[in-house]
Amino acid sequence: xxxxxxxxxxxxxxxxxxxxxxxxxxxxxxxxxxxxxxxxxxxxxxxxxxxxxxxxxxxxxxxxxxxxxxxxxxxxxxxxxxxxxxxxxxxxxxxxxxxxxxxxxxxxxxxxxxxxxxxxxxxxxxxxxxxxxxxxxxxxxxxxxxxxxxxxxxxxxxxxxxxxxxxxxxxxxxxxxxx
Amino acid sequence: xxxxxxxxxxxxxxxxxxxxxxxxxxxxxxxxxxxxxxxxxxxxxxxxxxxxxxxxxxxxxxxxxxxxxxxxxxxxxxxxxxxxxxxxxxxxxxxxxxxxxxxxxxxxxxxxxxxxxxxxxxxxxxxxxxxxxxxxxxxxxxxxxxxxxxxxxxxxxxxxxxxxxxxxxxxxxxxxxxxxxxxxxxxxxxxxxxxxxxxxxxxxxxxxxxxxxxxxxxxxxxxxxxxxxxxxxxxxxxxxxxxxxxxxxxx
Numbered sequence: 174x175x176x177x178x179x180x181x182x183x184x185x186x187x188x189x190x191x192x193x194x195x196x197x198x199x200x201x202x203x204x205x206x207x208x209x210x211x212x213x214x215x216x217x218x219x220x221x222x223x224x225x226x227x228x229x230x231x232x233x234x235x236x237x238x239x240x241x242x243x244x245x246x247x248x249x250x251x252x253x254x255x256x257x258x259x260x261x262x263x264x265x266x267x268x269x270x271x272x273x274x275x276x277x278x279x280x281x282x283x284x285x286x287x288x289x290x291x292x293x294x295x296x297x298x299x300x301x302x303x304x305x306x307x308x309x310x311x312x313x314x315x316x317x318x319x320x321x322x323x324x325x326x327x328x329x330x331x332x333x334x335x336x337x338x339x340x341x342x343x344x345x346x347x348x349x350x351x352x
Numbered sequence: 353x354x355x356x357x358x359x360x361x362x363x364x365x366x367x368x369x370x371x372x373x374x375x376x377x378x379x380x381x382x383x384x385x386x387x388x389x390x391x392x393x394x395x396x397x398x399x400x401x402x403x404x405x406x407x408x409x410x411x412x413x414x415x416x417x418x419x420x421x422x423x424x425x426x427x428x429x430x431x432x433x434x435x436x437x438x439x440x441x442x443x444x445x446x447x448x449x450x451x452x453x454x455x456x457x458x459x460x461x462x463x464x465x466x467x468x469x470x471x472x473x474x475x476x477x478x479x480x481x482x483x484x485x486x487x488x489x490x491x492x493x494x495x496x497x498x499x500x501x502x503x504x505x506x507x508x509x510x511x512x513x514x515x516x517x518x519x520x521x522x523x524x525x526x527x528x529x530x531x532x533x534x535x536x537x538x539x540x541x542x543x544x545x546x547x548x549x550x551x552x553x554x555x556x557x558x559x560x561x562x563x564x565x566x567x568x569x570x571x572x573x574x575x576x577x578x579x580x581x582x583x584x585x586x587x588x589x590x591x592x593x594x595x596x597x598x599x600x601x602x603x
Contacts, residue, residue, distance in 0.1 A: 185422050189550045192418060193410060200408035210414050217418055221425050281396040289397075289404040307366060308398050309405035314368050333362055336397060 184224045187233050188217065194310060195241055201305045202245045202298060212248065216241040235312070235319040242302065242320060251298075280340070283347045291346070292339040300335030307332055357387050365394045412502040415547065416576035465580075469567045471522065472542040472582045475531065482518030482533055492519050492532065500528055504545050504577060507600025513537060514593055534593060541583035541593055548578040570594045574601050 195216060199209040219240050227236055245251040293301060306312045306320060307328075318325045357380050363369045364377050381388045475481045484495040489506035497503070499521050509516060515535045522531035522544065529546035568590045570581045579601075581594045 186550050189419065189422065192415060196410040196414075197406060197408045201405070206408075209408065210410070213410070213414075214418060214421070217422060221422065281393060281400060284400065286400070286404045289400045290407060293401060293405060304401060305405060308401040311402075314363075314366070329362065332366075336362075336394070339401070340397065 184221060188220060188237060191234060191237050195237060198238065198302075198305055198310065199241060199245070201293070201301060201309075202242070203248075203250050204294065205250070208248070208250055212241060212245055215244050219244065232316060232319060235316050238306070238310075238320045239322070280343055280347055284343045288343055288346050289339075292342040295342055296335055296338055300331050300338065303328060303331040304335045304339070355384060355387050357384070358390060361387065361391050361394055365391060365398055409501045412547070412576050419548070419576060465569050465571075467524070468542075468544060468569065468580050468582050471524065471531070471544070472567065475520075475522075475533070475542065476540055481520070483520040485518040487516050489516055492516060495519065496521070496530055500530060502547055502577060504530065505600045505602075506532070507596040509534075509596065512592070512596060513589070514541075514596065536585050536589050536593070539583055539585035539589070541581060541585055541590065543593070543597065544580040544582070546578050548573045548576055572598070574598065577601075 192213070196209060196213050199212040199216075200206065203209050203212060216237065220237055223240070227233065293304060296304065302321065303317060306317045307314075312320065314325050314328045317328045321328070323331075357377055360369060360373065360377060364374065367374075369377065381391055484492055486492050486495075489509070493504070493506050496519065506516070513536050517533040517535050517540065519530055519532040522529055524544065524546060527546055527549070529544055532543040532545070534541045534543065567582055567584055568587045570590050572579055572594070579594070579597060581590050581597070583590055
């Protein structure tokens, strides 16, 4: 087993600071503590094995998140969460402006943290993962594209659609379904 | 209602626009209330998602499990696996690097201990050194529940010279931890408990005692937590309290 890569960086020193973030991401993907723990553990096992081939100078964080996300996709929950419909039309939606039935600042002033958590939870995983990586992990569009192995344009359209769906959800929660 | 800038607002709040466009859009937002309100709403949603999204923290047991797994796979390979394959000259170079690395580690350790001694002194100088004032460990320990991402045990002190004075949440290197104060014969001793992190792990294998500015500091790691006992009491007292904490952690 190779523990230090060709630049001599220790796996432990690089990977352990990411532990809490990887766990949070895993939990948002699986929505379940035990599955999140299994996912994180498997990620570390795979990363330890593959660390010898990790290219120093490339983005280690994106590499770890990619392993976790790929592992999730092949898990039972991940297979179930794959979208049944094609997302091919997503590029066309990118330029769509946000709906603004109510001024958003007013809407958000009435939304609680629980509302926002629920809004994120109800998103299909394809959108949820992009929002989590962007807003919680504060990854750049390029890092997200690297992590998820999708083009930047797709990152932008999924973000836009994910946030739009969150706003719509908050709208119904805060102002009621009738609005 | 369709301003040409609107489609750029998403990238604007994500700080993904080129600098020149950001400056232009900044200027536009001062003149266009519709875009300004839209941008504000997007920013608010982003901030709220950020706050709401840091929701799940791993349990200390799970962290320990992964820590141990990584350490088990990683450390033996680091020590011997690759050294054996090197030529004598390369091994000599490696030794030099190790010495430099150890010197750096020593420096970091010195800094950490000095900062903790400062934290101890600053707390004693405060008019309210503790947030939970109690000599009862069954009051102090539960007070930390929900305030820290880990839990810890406190020892029974009945037949010892030590008395618990209370505790507070402290921050050290952006990490929350428990700060407990104990009295022993007119001295006060601080006990800091943090999650054991990679940067402090190499600091001391097992436990160590050091003197810093006439303070005695004992530190060790156990169960995924790192303990520091700091005070101007005698080294024997610091050690005795450390022993009690070690036993308490196992009970």
